[in-house]
Amino acid sequence: MTRRDAAIFAALTALAIAALAVVTEQTRAAAPPPDARFQRGVASHYGPPDEPAGDPVACGAGRVPPNVHGVAHMTLPCGALLVICTAGPPRRCVEARVTDRGPYVAGRTHDLHGRTFAAVADLSRGVVAIEWRVKPVARCVPRWVHTYWRPAQGSGGRYAPTC
Numbered sequence: 001m002t003r004r005d006a007a008i009f010a011a012l013t014a015l016a017i018a019a020l021a022v023v024t025e026q027t028r029a030a031a032p033p034p035d036a037r038f039q040r041g042v043a044s045h046y047g048p049p050d051e052p053a054g055d056p057v058a059c060g061a062g063r064v065p066p067n068v069h070g071v072a073h074m075t076l077p078c079g080a081l082l083v084i085c086t087a088g089p090p091r092r093c094v095e096a097r098v099t100d101r102g103p104y105v106a107g108r109t110h111d112l113h114g115r116t117f118a119a120v121a122d123l124s125r126g127v128v129a130i131e132w133r134v135k136p137v138a139r140c141v142p143r144w145v146h147t148y149w150r151p152a153q154g155s156g157g158r159y160a161p162t163c
Contacts, residue, residue: 038131040087041109045117045126046072046102057100064099064113072102072111080134084112086120087129094119095135 047064057064059078064070071082076098085093096116103111110130114123121128 038083038085038133041130041132042107043071043084043110043112043117043128043130044103044105044108045112045114045123047114049114049118049123059099059101066115068099069094069096069116069119070099070113071096071116072100072113073098073109074101074103076134082132083135084110084116084120084130084132087131092120 057070057072071084073080073082076082078098080098082096082098083093084096085091094116096112099113100111103109108127110132112120117123117128120130
């Protein structure tokens with residue numbers, strides 16, 4: 001190995017380590033706290049569960065697609081993925097995306113689309129006590145990282161998803 005090759009190798013190694021440190025720091029900053037638990041709330045529903053076109057919504061293309069579980073929340077960002085469960089037995093859970101703003105009734109934390117509400121409770125109840133949390137998104141690494149590093153220990157030989 002010549003001096004030039006050694007210098008190029010050292011520079012590429014330093015650059016790769018610096019890039020990995022940035023990716024690791026961004027992932028650490030964006031990760032939820034390890035003790036993220038369910039929060040309690042009260043949810044109502046709007047719209048029938050079998051509505052083909054969906055209601056007009058505040059987020060996105062104007063309507064909830066019929067195959068999406070939608071939820072309205074006042075402050076969470078549009079598109080956030082939530083895990084919503086009934087607070088009491090029987091415990092039923094569903095994953096839903098924030099697609100709208102609401103509820104506009106005091107004491108309620110969420111408005112569930114009819115299809116989403118039907119997945120966790122009987123529609124005749126109207127209002128249900130829930131436990132909810134934001135589902136963390138999958139972290140990803142730049143595609144080039146897979147060329148230089150092996151999978152992390154404990155990952156079962158799988159790489160993190162690429163961006």
